[in-house]
Amino acid sequence: xxxxxxxxxxxxxxxxxxxxxxxxxxxxxxxxxxxxxxxxxxxxxxxxxxxxxxxxxxxxxxxxxxxxxxxxxxxxxxxxxxxxxxxxxxxxxxxxxxxxxxxxxxxxxxxxxxxxxxxxxxxxxxxxxxxxxxxxxxxxxxxxxxxxxxxxxxxxxxxxxxxxxxxxxxxxxxxxxxxxxxxxxxxxxxxxxxxxxxxxxxxxxxxxxxxxxxxxxxxxxxxxxxxxxxxxxxxxxxxxxxxxxxxxxxxxxxxxxxxxxxxxxxxxxxxxxxxxxxxxxxxxxxxxxxxxxxxxxxxxxxxxxxxxxxxxxxxxxxxxxxxxxxxxxxxxxxxxxxxxxxxxxxxxxxxxxxxxxxxxxxxxxxxxxxxxxxxxxxxxxxxxxxxxxxxxxxxxxxxxxxxxxxxxxxxxxxxxxxxxxxxxxxxxxxxxxxxxxxxxxxxxxxxxxxxxxxxxxxxxxxxxxxxxxxxxxxxxxxxxxxxxxxxxxxxxxxxxxxxxxxxxxxxxxxxxxxxxxxxxxxxxxxxxxxxxxxxxxx
Amino acid sequence: xxxxxxxxxxxxxxxxxxxxxxxxxxxxxxxxxxxxxxxxxxxxxxxxxxxxxxxxxxxxxxxxxxxxxxxxxxxxxxxxxxxxxxxxxxxxxxxxxxxxxxxxxxxxxxxx
Numbered sequence: 001x002x003x004x005x006x007x008x009x010x011x012x013x014x015x016x017x018x019x020x021x022x023x024x025x026x027x028x029x030x031x032x033x034x035x036x037x038x039x040x041x042x043x044x045x046x047x048x049x050x051x052x053x054x055x056x057x058x059x060x061x062x063x064x065x066x067x068x069x070x071x072x073x074x075x076x077x078x079x080x081x082x083x084x085x086x087x088x089x090x091x092x093x094x095x096x097x098x099x100x101x102x103x104x105x106x107x108x109x110x111x112x113x114x115x116x117x118x119x120x121x122x123x124x125x126x127x128x129x130x131x132x133x134x135x136x137x138x139x140x141x142x143x144x145x146x147x148x149x150x151x152x153x154x155x156x157x158x159x160x161x162x163x164x165x166x167x168x169x170x171x172x173x174x175x176x177x178x179x180x181x182x183x184x185x186x187x188x189x190x191x192x193x194x195x196x197x198x199x200x201x202x203x204x205x206x207x208x209x210x211x212x213x214x215x216x217x218x219x220x221x222x223x224x225x226x227x228x229x230x231x232x233x234x235x236x237x238x239x240x241x242x243x244x245x246x247x248x249x250x251x252x253x254x255x256x257x258x259x260x261x262x263x264x265x266x267x268x269x270x271x272x273x274x275x276x277x278x279x280x281x282x283x284x285x286x287x288x289x290x291x292x293x294x295x296x297x298x299x300x301x302x303x304x305x306x307x308x309x310x311x312x313x314x315x316x317x318x319x320x321x322x323x324x325x326x327x328x329x330x331x332x333x334x335x336x337x338x339x340x341x342x343x344x345x346x347x348x349x350x351x352x353x354x355x356x357x358x359x360x361x362x363x364x365x366x367x368x369x370x371x372x373x374x375x376x377x378x379x380x381x382x383x384x385x386x387x388x389x390x391x392x393x394x395x396x397x398x399x400x401x402x403x404x405x406x407x408x409x410x411x412x413x414x415x416x417x418x419x420x421x422x423x424x425x426x427x428x429x430x431x432x433x434x435x436x437x438x439x440x441x442x443x444x445x446x447x448x449x450x451x452x453x454x455x456x457x458x459x460x461x462x463x464x465x466x467x468x469x470x471x472x473x474x475x476x477x478x479x480x481x482x483x484x485x486x487x488x489x490x491x492x493x494x495x496x497x498x499x500x501x502x503x504x505x506x507x508x509x510x511x512x513x514x515x516x517x518x519x520x521x522x523x524x525x526x527x528x529x530x531x532x533x534x535x536x537x538x
Numbered sequence: 539x540x541x542x543x544x545x546x547x548x549x550x551x552x553x554x555x556x557x558x559x560x561x562x563x564x565x566x567x568x569x570x571x572x573x574x575x576x577x578x579x580x581x582x583x584x585x586x587x588x589x590x591x592x593x594x595x596x597x598x599x600x601x602x603x604x605x606x607x608x609x610x611x612x613x614x615x616x617x618x619x620x621x622x623x624x625x626x627x628x629x630x631x632x633x634x635x636x637x638x639x640x641x642x643x644x645x646x647x648x649x650x
Contacts, residue, residue, distance in 0.1 A: 308588070310584045369586075370586065376585055420586065
């Protein structure tokens with residue numbers, strides 16, 4: 001373990017010290033070839049100019065081509081041109097409505113996380129766990145608004161399906177092996193200037209709730225012993241720096257997304273809705289935090305074997321899990337950023353199938369090994385299936401979705417035992433296994449099961465995304481690189497962050513506070529004042 | 539007068555109450571308690587970790603009765619709370635020196 005940590009520290013030092021040195025680099029506009037002749041983007045804060053005749057090209061099998069549209073648009077006064085303009089506007093309206101509604105669904109997942117985490121922890125810490133879950137929303141949101149969004153999407157070139165956002169056009173890149181490695185974006189701070197635009201704002205809302213999902217994951221793994229002050233600062237670090245960087249590399253036009261263009265590795269690292277960007281990031285941050293924070297008092301016996309500390313409210317936890325499953329439909333289908341992209345039918349169904357398969361395989365595994373369908377593990381299995389299908393949901397067949405889900409449930413069980421009994425890292429809700437390990441599995445599964453029916457022009461590569469089973473080994477390598485990058489970068493970043501922050505703000509509450517319960521001491525209110533709490537749990 | 543304390547399975551409380559009502563023993567105090575006897579605890583598993591449930595949940599029924607009724611009450615509880623399995627509980631009988639009804643100040647059997 002020590003050797004591993006030392007290695008990680010060295011890697012981190014190299015990464016952090018090395019990047020500015022290498023960055024005698026140039027700031028390269030993201031889309032160099034296309035951006036050159038185009039006029040500078042005009043922000044549209046009212047939304048009246050977005051969505052026009054140019055947006056109808058390629059919208060259906062018999063839709064006019066780009067050239068035909070341009071020819072038609074030249075005759076401004078023809079009724080057909082006017083109608084086509086409205087059709088284009090309506091298309092963008094459908095997409096934006098879809099993106100926003102899905103974003104609202106993802107926001108509702110915050111409720112799911114709050115109930116799930118609180119139900120799986122003890123009554124004496126219920127207010128504290130709830131407090132982290134509500135405040136990570138506000139804290140993360142402000143941090144993301146300050147600089148997180150700009151670092152993540154500032155070079156992504158906006159979203160064509162939302163009609164614009166071209167103002168997000170500056171990516172900071174370094175040059176290695178003669179190729180540009182995009183590291184972070186530089187436009188969109190505070191959503192001012194060019195970023196005061198309906199398309200960019202809608203994308204902000206959608207990306208913000210995703211970031212918030214990642215930020216809330218460690219609050220489960222670190223629950224029942226994490227000091228609230230340390231949590232607050234963590235919230236800013238996650239939303240302003242750690243999450244946006246990795247997200248930029250995969251979603252914002254950064255270097256992982258360009259592995260296909262630059263090195264011929266499939267379409268580059270493909271993560272449709274965030275198995276790695278959101279879930280693995282949260283899970284690995286949780287791992288780093290839980291290692292440093294140490295187990296709860298009483299979690300391990302003197303000989304090192306684990307004690308069970310059952311959650312105090314299983315119905316609450318199960319309700320939370322089902323709310324998460326509901327919100328997940330927005331998470332995955334919304335990631336098309338387009339209600340006019342009819343692949344959403346398959347995406348939603350894949351999402352559903354994988355979640356069911358994950359729950360059933362985890363349940364069967366627990367019945368087979370322990371005789372009873374451990375409810376908390378079955379519920380975790382449902383989430384594991386959802387996490388795993390998040391990256392591949394748009395690229396695989398329903399059959400593959402079921403296989404991915406079935407495998408995820410078993411991976412979950414094995415991982416929970418491994419973390420609990422071998423690593424001896426205390427994770428009350430199973431966040432490391434659900435989000436970290438299955439996030440990695442989800443990202444890899446794109447490189448295995450993607451069947452080539454979807455994904456044309458993703459990351460500017462023609463043709464559908466294909467995995468190993470459909471003959472593209474390069475795609476699999478790109479996925480492996482994505483997993484390794486996420487693990488190394490996120491783990492090291494958070495390990496160092498928690499080490500340094502811990503010097504100024506103690507990470508852990510005192511033993512007395514932990515035994516009494518964090519509710520009164522940390523957030524000033526007990527969750528269930530009408531009941532005597534059992535403080536003698538062993 | 540006697541105090542009869544019965545530690546029984548929680549789901550037997552209603553049956554016991556009805557049986558005692560029938561033989562003329564009106565009024566009881568019920569407490570939710572935890573404990574163990576020869577049944578000991580039992581082993582459960584949570585997230586793959588086995589743990590001992592040391593204290594089983596039980597109900598404690600307390601009634602105060604006139605001496606002449608004690609035997610019937612004892613028999614009624616034994617009969618209704620019995621499931622024939624381990625963990626059915628125990629009944630304790632102790633003498634009671636005095637009883638007073640707070641509202642009127644009555645004492646003795648009249649106050650029961």
